Amino acid sequence: MKEEFYTRGRWQNWINKIKESGFTLQESDEDPSAAVFVYAMDDVVLACLKVIARCEHTTITKEEAIYAIDEIRDIVSERDDSLGEDANLMLESLNAALTAVFISSQRYIDGGYDRKTKLEDLVKKAVLAEEADRMEEALGVLSDIGARVIGGEALPEEVFEDLPYSLTAELLDGIDAISAAQIGDDSYKEDDGSEDDGDDS
Template sequence: MSDEPAETFYSEERWQNWLTRVEEEELDPENEDSARLLINLQDDAAIAVVKVLTAFDDDRIDEELAVSKLGEIREIVLAQVEFEDEEKTILIDGVQTSLVPVFYAAEEFIIAGESGDAPVDEYIAAAADAEASEELDAALSYIVQAGTLIIAGEELDMSIAEELEYGLVAEWVNGLDSLQSALSDPEVVEED
């Protein structure tokens, strides 16, 4: 297609550079620099998602291409990672888990716009209830709906995260926080 924009939103190489840094560094989640590296890696992927949303919003790409680009980024970022250091594998797995609703919310927003009219925190509370009942598909669905609202400009108050039990919903809300940061400041996170 000659009319396809030559815009690259994310690349395998970019993700690999982050993974290489994670592999090379001494990671201690309690250490601020280690935590910052993981947050930057997560935010960087969220920024790529926001770039797709922006290109779609500006009519630089159509719905089909936007969904396709999101799928490409998702495949890169959510591909299974195996480090020799099992703890690092677990840390990256946590980042990937956090990013799952970011991809789905962006896709949902492109296809259907924002969903629902309840506030973001109500969707998150509903997700937490669903997780407590082991209804994980429903929980993810609520988080994705919250994500579409955040994309539409609603505010995610991260104090709600303090009330969540540690689990998937807490990780997903962490991803929504990255999405919100990327939307408010879609500047590229420097890899070095």
């Protein structure tokens, strides 16, 4: 039986919590209802890290791991118009950030990423590629950055300074979420699939 690393029911729980939060876009960054989006992103990031851990424990193959990440992406990309305009805008931003999580995870699993260029230089390269409307190139560079963060490197704080508002900036938020998740609960690293604890919460 093929394992499900993330389920539609699990994502629907987050959608329901977003509805219950009554989120609206406000001037203040301290709106407590916005926290649900952060928690939802962390949950998805940890699911991706669990896939990677299983691959590194050779419980699943690289191909299975990459497919599992695709399945998670498909689940969280679904829309619910009943959330309201403001919540849907936040959900779009969340999905942009998660795009970086998915492509970074798959690049890390594949292993063919730039391990030498300074991360600061890669961020500049991604920004320039987006400004030149070469988004495929920008996404490729960002996946290299994310793969290295998954591998244990940290994004220097200065890369966020003077970063123009852009898709690249939103994607870097997703990569930063990977780093934050790894600093937090790292029990996923020891999860080799020998005990299935169920993740449909």
